[in-house]
Every structure is written in C-alpha cells, then in structure tokens.
Amino acid sequence: MCSIAAQACIYDGLVVEDHSGYSSGPGRFGVLYEGTRLPKAGQGYLIPATWSERGLNYGVDEMASLLVYTGRTLHLHDEGMMLAVGDISRATGGRSPWHRSHQTGRDVDLLFFVDDLEGHPIVNEWMFHHNPDGSQRVGKNETPRVQFDVKANWLLVATLLDNPVAEVQYIFIQEDLRQMLLAHAREAGASRGLLARAREVMMQPGDSAPHDDHMHVRIYCPKNDLSAGCQDAGQMRWHKRDDKYKERIERLPGYESIVPAGAVTALPWLLR
Numbered sequence: 001m002c003s004i005a006a007q008a009c010i011y012d013g014l015v016v017e018d019h020s021g022y023s024s025g026p027g028r029f030g031v032l033y034e035g036t037r038l039p040k041a042g043q044g045y046l047i048p049a050t051w052s053e054r055g056l057n058y059g060v061d062e063m064a065s066l067l068v069y070t071g072r073t074l075h076l077h078d079e080g081m082m083l084a085v086g087d088i089s090r091a092t093g094g095r096s097p098w099h100r101s102h103q104t105g106r107d108v109d110l111l112f113f114v115d116d117l118e119g120h121p122i123v124n125e126w127m128f129h130h131n132p133d134g135s136q137r138v139g140k141n142e143t144p145r146v147q148f149d150v151k152a153n154w155l156l157v158a159t160l161l162d163n164p165v166a167e168v169q170y171i172f173i174q175e176d177l178r179q180m181l182l183a184h185a186r187e188a189g190a191s192r193g194l195l196a197r198a199r200e201v202m203m204q205p206g207d208s209a210p211h212d213d214h215m216h217v218r219i220y221c222p223k224n225d226l227s228a229g230c231q232d233a234g235q236m237r238w239h240k241r242d243d244k245y246k247e248r249i250e251r252l253p254g255y256e257s258i259v260p261a262g263a264v265t266a267l268p269w270l271l272r
C-alpha cells in the first residue's frame with residue numbers, strides 16, 4: 001500500500017510521482033512548492049549524517065525520482081555501490097546558509113565514489129578533496145585515506161545522462177577530474193553521443209569552488225513547472241525535447257507578447 005510520507009507518496013522505497021510539487025524562479029532566487037522528500041536511504045543510495053541532519057532533502061518530484069532511479073540502477077549494476085547524496089533543497093526551497101543555489105529543488109550535490117588506498121570501494125560519508133590525479137588532497141600532517149574511483153564515477157555520470165526520469169543540464173566538477181572521467185569513458189568504449197554530451201554537461205564552474213570534492217547536478221525545469229515560473233538559465237542544447245520546438249515557437253509572430261523578455265536568460269548561473 002502506498003503511504004503518504006511528507007508531501008510525497010513513497011512506495012517500497014520508490015518515490016511515486018504525483019506531480020504536486022513544482023519549482024519556481026531561477027536556481028539562485030527561486031522557491032520550491034510542495035517539495036518531494038527524498039527518503040534518507042534507499043536501494044543503492046544514502047544521505048550521510050552531515051547532510052541528512054540539515055534537512056535539505058527536498059526536491060521537485062523529478063529530482064527525487066532521479067536519485068532513487070540512479071541508486072537502483074547502480075545497485076543493479078553492482079550491489080556494492082552506494083551513492084552518497086548531499087543537499088538538495090529545503091522543503092520550501094529558497095535560501096539556506098550553505099548554498100547560493102539549491103533553492104528550487106533542481107540542484108543536488110553528489111559525493112564522489114571513492115576507494116581506500118588498496119583500491120577497495122568504500123561508502124563515502126565525507127566530501128574528500130582530490131588532487132588532479134585523483135589522489136586525496138590532504139593538509140600538511142594528514143595521511144590520505146581515499147582515492148577517486150574513476151570507473152564508478154563515470155558509471156554515475158553515464159547513468160545520470162542516460163536516465164529516463166529528468167534531463168540533466170549541468171554536472172559541475174573540477175576540470176582535471178572531468179578530463180579523467182572523459183578519458184576513462186573513451187577507453188571504456190562509450191558511444192560518441194554520450195561522450196559529446198558528457199563533455200558539454202560536465203564543467204568546472206567559473207564563479208565558485210572548483211568542485212574537487214563532489215559533483216553538483218542540476219536538472220532542467222520539468223516541463224509543467226515552466227508555467228509556474230520555473231526558469232532555466234544557461235545552456236539549453238541538451239534539453240532536446242523542448243528545444244526541438246522552442247526555436248520554431250520563437251519565430252512565430254506574437255511570441256514576444258506571450259513570453260516576457262528575459263524569461264530565459266543566456267547567462268549561466270553557476271553554482272557552488
């Protein structure tokens with residue numbers, strides 16, 4: 001039986017999309033209405049204590065579903081994989097002490113998959129910083145404990161890009177780690193289409209921390225939320241289903257009068 005937990009209907013660990021929640025405004029100045037609560041753990045994913053205690057585990061239902069889907073897919077691939085999920089948004093969206101973005105339920109921080117120094121996968125419960133070669137970046141008197149797991153992190157990126165639930169607009173990640181993932185993907189025989197998309201979607205943000213300790217994932221406005229004021233900012237190239245028609249619509253006479261200027265801005269709202 002389906003039980004109502006917070007605003008979302010959770011059944012057997014799966015978020016049932018009831019489409020009651022929506023995202024309004026751009027990622028940095030927006031709000032979230034009737035956010036869907038991501039359960040603190042599910043098959044193949046968990047929210048480590050540091051983040052679950054903050055309570056920023058609410059998103060649009062597409063975001064919650066995407067995370068449940070990603071955990072399950074990785075788990076089906078390898079039962080040992082455990083995706084560590086950081087902050088999404090507060091239940092009502094808006095500002096929080098920890099982020100400039102994460103205001104509309106369309107942003108999530110994902111901790112990297114890491115191995116111990118012998119190469120055994122471990123569940124990541126902390127945001128470790130990494131050097132350009134994937135080793136852990138530590139302070140002067142600290143000893144490294146983990147290393148970046150290229151194979152598992154590429155599988156995560158590929159799952160996010162290939163998911164049938166929500167369209168990913170950006171994956172913010174430090175440039176050397178991005179290059180390492182792309183090189184691994186090429187070697188592993190990823191398709192040209194997936195590689196091209198990964199190259200564009202992954203990027204190091206220019207106006208915030210370089211993201212060498214986690215990746216920040218943003219999804220496009222769910223289609224229905226556009227009428228509620230959800231605003232996409234930045235690259236639209238991979239938003240195929242809408243873009244296919246958008247250019248045509250923009251050429252129609254009278255378009256300017258129905259869509260206010262600036263509703264879709266060309267400037268990327270980079271994140272932290």
Ligand SMILES: [Zn+2]
Nearest residue numbers: 108109216272
């Ligand atoms: Zn973030």
